[in-house]
Amino acid sequence: MEKSNPKRNLNKRRISRRSFMAGVGAGTVCVAASSRLFAGTGGGKQEKAVAEAGALSKIKLRINGRDHQLLVEPRWSLLYVMREKLGLTGTKEGCGRGECGACTVLIDDIPRYACLTLAVEAEGAEITTVEGLLDGEALGPVQEAFVEEDAFQCGYCTPGQIMSVEGLLRKNAAPSVEEIRTGVSGNLCRCGAYSHIFKAAEKAAKSRVK
Amino acid sequence: MTSDQKSIYHTEGLPVPETPSPGKAPKPWQETDVVGKPRARVDAYERVSGTAVYPSDIVLPRMLYGAILRCPHPHARVKKVDATAAEALPGVRAAIGPDDPETDLSWSFRDVKSRLFPKICRFEGEPVAAVAADTLYEAWDAARAIRVDYEVLPHVSDERRALEKDAPRVHESGNKLKTDTYARGDVEKGFSEADVVLEQHYRTEAEVHTPLELHGCVANWDDDVLTVWESTQGVYAVQSKVAEVLGLPLSKVRVIGHYLGGGFGSKLRTSRYSIVAALLAKKTGQPVKIFPPREATFLAMGNRPPSNMTLKAGIKNDGTLTALAFNCLGTGGAYPAGGTSLVDWQIRDLYLCPNVRTECTDVYINAGPARPFRAPGHPQCSWALEQMLDALAEAIGMDPVALRLKNVPDYSQGREGNPPYTTTGLRQCFTEGARRFGWEKARRRTAGQGKEGHLRRGVGMAGSVWFVGGGGPPSTVILKLFSDGSANLNMGASDIGTGTKTVMAMVAAEELGLRPEMIRIEHADTGTTQYATPSGGSKTVPTEAPTVRDAAVQVKSRLLKMAAEEMDLPVEELRYTGDDIVSRSQPERKLPITDISGLKRQGVVVGVGYRGPNPEKKTVNPFCAQFCEVEVNTRTGELRILRFLSTNESGRVMNRLTFDSQVIGGVTMGIGLAATEMRILDENRTGKMVNRNWHDYKLPTALDVPADIVGVPIEMPDAEANISGAKGLGEPVTIPTAAAVANAVYDAVGIRITESPINPLKLSSLLEQQKKEG
Numbered sequence: 006m007e008k009s010n011p012k013r014n015l016n017k018r019r020i021s022r023r024s025f026m027a028g029v030g031a032g033t034v035c036v037a038a039s040s041r042l043f044a045g046t047g048g049g050k051q052e053k054a055v056a057e058a059g060a061l062s063k064i065k066l067r068i069n070g071r072d073h074q075l076l077v078e079p080r081w082s083l084l085y086v087m088r089e090k091l092g093l094t095g096t097k098e099g100c101g102r103g104e105c106g107a108c109t110v111l112i113d114d115i116p117r118y119a120c121l122t123l124a125v126e127a128e129g130a131e132i133t134t135v136e137g138l139l140d141g142e143a144l145g146p147v148q149e150a151f152v153e154e155d156a157f158q159c160g161y162c163t164p165g166q167i168m169s170v171e172g173l174l175r176k177n178a179a180p181s182v183e184e185i186r187t188g189v190s191g192n193l194c195r196c197g198a199y200s201h202i203f204k205a206a207e208k209a210a211k212s213r214v215k
Numbered sequence: 216m217t218s219d220q221k222s223i224y225h226t227e228g229l230p231v232p233e234t235p236s237p238g239k240a241p242k243p244w245q246e247t248d249v250v251g252k253p254r255a256r257v258d259a260y261e262r263v264s265g266t267a268v269y270p271s272d273i274v275l276p277r278m279l280y281g282a283i284l285r286c287p288h289p290h291a292r293v294k295k296v297d298a299t300a301a302e303a304l305p306g307v308r309a310a311i312g313p314d315d316p317e318t319d320l321s322w323s324f325r326d327v328k329s330r331l332f333p334k335i336c337r338f339e340g341e342p343v344a345a346v347a348a349d350t351l352y353e354a355w356d357a358a359r360a361i362r363v364d365y366e367v368l369p370h371v372s373d374e375r376r377a378l379e380k381d382a383p384r385v386h387e388s389g390n391k392l393k394t395d396t397y398a399r400g401d402v403e404k405g406f407s408e409a410d411v412v413l414e415q416h417y418r419t420e421a422e423v424h425t426p427l428e429l430h431g432c433v434a435n436w437d438d439d440v441l442t443v444w445e446s447t448q449g450v451y452a453v454q455s456k457v458a459e460v461l462g463l464p465l466s467k468v469r470v471i472g473h474y475l476g477g478g479f480g481s482k483l484r485t486s487r488y489s490i491v492a493a494l495l496a497k498k499t500g501q502p503v504k505i506f507p508p509r510e511a512t513f514l515a516m517g518n519r520p521p522s523n524m525t526l527k528a529g530i531k532n533d534g535t536l537t538a539l540a541f542n543c544l545g546t547g548g549a550y551p552a553g554g555t556s557l558v559d560w561q562i563r564d565l566y567l568c569p570n571v572r573t574e575c576t577d578v579y580i581n582a583g584p585a586r587p588f589r590a591p592g593h594p595q596c597s598w599a600l601e602q603m604l605d606a607l608a609e610a611i612g613m614d615p616v617a618l619r620l621k622n623v624p625d626y627s628q629g630r631e632g633n634p635p636y637t638t639t640g641l642r643q644c645f646t647e648g649a650r651r652f653g654w655e656k657a658r659r660r661t662a663g664q665g666k667e668g669h670l671r672r673g674v675g676m677a678g679s680v681w682f683v684g685g686g687g688p689p690s691t692v693i694l695k696l697f698s699d700g701s702a703n704l705n706m707g708a709s710d711i712g713t714g715t716k717t718v719m720a721m722v723a724a725e726e727l728g729l730r731p732e733m734i735r736i737e738h739a740d741t742g743t744t745q746y747a748t749p750s751g752g753s754k755t756v757p758t759e760a761p762t763v764r765d766a767a768v769q770v771k772s773r774l775l776k777m778a779a780e781e782m783d784l785p786v787e788e789l790r791y792t793g794d795d796i797v798s799r800s801q802p803e804r805k806l807p808i809t810d811i812s813g814l815k816r817q818g819v820v821v822g823v824g825y826r827g828p829n830p831e832k833k834t835v836n837p838f839c840a841q842f843c844e845v846e847v848n849t850r851t852g853e854l855r856i857l858r859f860l861s862t863n864e865s866g867r868v869m870n871r872l873t874f875d876s877q878v879i880g881g882v883t884m885g886i887g888l889a890a891t892e893m894r895i896l897d898e899n900r901t902g903k904m905v906n907r908n909w910h911d912y913k914l915p916t917a918l919d920v921p922a923d924i925v926g927v928p929i930e931m932p933d934a935e936a937n938i939s940g941a942k943g944l945g946e947p948v949t950i951p952t953a954a955a956v957a958n959a960v961y962d963a964v965g966i967r968i969t970e971s972p973i974n975p976l977k978l979s980s981l982l983e984q985q986k987k988e989g
Contacts, residue, residue, distance in 0.1 A: 059305050085351065089274060092274065095266070099509070101508060104909035105909055144263060151259075158477075158712035158713065158714075159475065159476045160474070161427040162476075190916050190917045192917070195425060197879055197882070197884050198883075199916075200920065
């Protein structure tokens with residue numbers, strides 16, 4: 006079985022929905038970093054890459070600049086592992102199936118849904134959560150802007166919104182309102198704080214430049 | 216305290232509100248230094264840093280994960296449940312089903328009884344069995360391994376079919392729950408006096424709350440004491456329901472809900488999962504966490520039920536309404552759940568009309584029970600009434616704002632005895648809203664737009680009154696002033712995201728002269744904080760703010776009394792100024808608060824505040840008007856909402872910053888009703904909900920709402936309402952939104968869309984039809 010390659014970039018790897026589903030459907034995915042598994046066509050010799058149900062894999066996750074070594078079932082999502090095993094509960098679960106964006110984290114600087122990312126997939130990547138935007142106890146510029154513009158109400162979608170804005174600003178330091186809208190369009194807010202979120206993103210863009 | 220902050224007081228020479236003599240109510244605040252100003256939330260840091268611990272974030276030592284197996288059919292008899300295979304799976308610690316003696320518990324929906332695990336499931340998503348396992352994944356493996364034999368029964372999922380003769384019966388008693396009627400004046404006479412009579416059918420689709428945080432809890436027993444961390448709008452409500460169902464004394468059930476990720480009414484009620492978690496925790500001797508998956512919130516955690524409404528209205532050419540006759544068929548789902556609750560209130564109360572008749576029929580269907588959803592009944596009624604008013608205005612050639620202004624009441628027509636409102640800013644909501652929006656100019660612009668091009672602009676508006684919003688007793692809070700002068704506020708109410716905690720800190724700060732940062736709030740815990748009713752009905756601020764003010768007044772009175780003894784002066788001779796107690800006649804005689812030896816000795820001075828009664832023979836209600844501009848693409852049927860303006864009379868503005876957040880949130884939610892949201896039940900075949908996820912059930916996203924949403928307070932501190940002068944805001948802001956959008960769409964393309972939502976599918980086919988009909 007192939008060992009995971011810590012250097013690989015999750016975001017560059019292409020996983021088709023079909024091959025992903027086939028891999029999961031065949032049993033439990035083991036060491037999902039195995040490129041062979043995800044290169045599979047949905048049939049073929051997958052059994053080689055399939056572990057027994059309940060078997061644990063040892064992985065190392067790099068989150069907010071710190072390494073965490075732990076044993077995980079290969080089917081555990083990154084979200085589940087962070088929230089229930091590592092105590093990183095700043096990242097929220099709204100749906101667990103890629104609909105709401107409450108679990109958005111940065112993986113190698115790109116906003117991704119932690120609920121649709123297996124923990125084993127995330128090995129070797131640089132993961133940033135809302136806690137990782139703090140400098141000691143001080144809020145980061147995006148967090149600060151969210152406070153000042155009151156860009157939240159219940160606060161539950163907020164870590165995900167903040168990470169989407171952070172990811173946007175890392176790529177595009179001075180986004181237009183339309184770009185901001187698109188940047189957070191994968192993050193539902195049932196309280197309806199969107200128009201304040203737009204303002205906060207604009208404010209954060211300015212304060213980051215300073 | 217950081218070094219640059221010299222004082223814990225904000226006053227620095229500013230007057231602190233006068234302390235009333237014992238037993239007397241304090242005077243209304245005049246100029247305020249803290250209240251009413253824009254202020255970031257006291258718990259903002261926790262919410263944006265990720266340090267806030269929501270109930271779903273709780274992880275306890277030895278904690279297990281629970282999973283509830285739910286009935287996949289809208290109507291079925293549970294014949295047999297076999298958990299043998301499930302129990303044999305790795306990690307599984309307990310399984311419970313309908314045949315286990317501990318689950319033989321009554322669960323009632325209002326006065327209709329069911330069971331924790333019912334033998335007959337009357338809606339899709341009723342709990343059938345449950346398991347607890349070491350991990351969430353193992354729990355779901357096990358839940359899926361439970362074998363259930365169902366006898367699938369015929370269903371009715373469309374309330375419009377529920378009263379047909381051959382419709383399957385949801386309950387043996389039949390499908391009709393009740394018909395409520397209301398009448399004043401003589402409707403027939405009213406219609407005969409009218410110059411124009413219009414009649415129209417309207418429908419709003421069911422909406423599902425789906426707050427971002429899942430419903431759920433963690434339950435843990437310490438011997439015979441049960442602690443539940445619950446995502447709820449009211450910890451005391453959960454405590455009483457759990458204690459009742461499990462037969463426990465209230466003192467042995469502690470419910471904690473420091474944060475919650477949204478509720479919108481769906482977390483006013485207690486759900487069966489809390490009982491299931493408690494039973495599994497008891498059985499295993501370990502804490503159990505159950506947060507049912509998102510799908511369950513679509514099926515079993517409440518909804519705003521669909522409304523089928525017919526409104527007939529008569530009007531004179533001068534704009535005088537002569538009669539309103541309203542019918543509604545609605546449903547609260549499979550159990551009594553307020554299917555038509557308040558759905559006629561705008562008709563009864565909002566506009567002057569001497570002759571009104573309403574009739575609302577609530578029926579059962581095989582669908583999840585409704586729960587209060589932000590202004591229950593009101594947006595539906597507004598959808599009908601406000602569209603009708605626009606049609607009437609057009610029929611008599613009157614401006615829609617002018618027509619509404621013609622019919623503004625200053626007393627409540629819908630209530631027995633026609634009590635006056637304490638304050639009503641409805642008129643100002645219309646006039647100031649129209650002025651700020653540029654209504655007349657916008658109307659001229661849309662009326663004058665050419666017929667060429669496929670993008671059509673339209674403007675629309677609507678008004679509203681909210682049934683409650685004045686709050687009221689009971690509420691108790693405790694304010695503790697420590698020996699350094701800082702304070703701790705202890706209240707049972709939840710902050711559901713509206714900024715309640717921040718407002719309460721501001722109230723205490725205003726009254727004590729303290730800076731709001733010096734007030735730390737402990738709340739929403741039945742074990743340690745005081746009794747409060749659940750946060751809902753836009754009543755939390757008008758209920759708790761006066762209570763907090765009363766507590767602060769009590770603290771000041773006690774300090775004055777202590778100081779009077781020490782200074783050997785009569786109490787009435789002394790003033791509380793924030794940092795000092797000062798003699799009125801000899802201002803040089805003063806005693807710093809922190810030097811009061813009584814305070815030093817006790818370590819703390821406690822003030823207990825109670826919510827006083829509401830005014831007699833008057834009613835306290837908030838009002839709102841909204842204006843919007845839309846653009847319709849006549850080729851695709853797409854609707855873009857370009858801007859919104861909301862004028863609100865909610866008494867005193869408490870926090871100017873969170874005021875705006877309420878406005879944009881209410882408008883956004885109303886846009887959902889207007890344009891994107893609908894629950895779809897497969898009535899013809901399975902009766903199941905087919906869009907039970909956020910991909911298929913469309914919430915408004917960042918791409919669907921205008922960036923330009925303006926909140927304009929019509930500030931009228933309501934001295935009669937309560938000693939804070941505040942009325943509710945959270946619900947009024949979402950009542951007229953959908954109707955305003957529909958009116959704007961009519962202004963844009965001349966099509967009156969009477970059935971929600973105005974999505975491209977519907978709009979494009981109506982535009983096509985319009986083209987054909989020329």
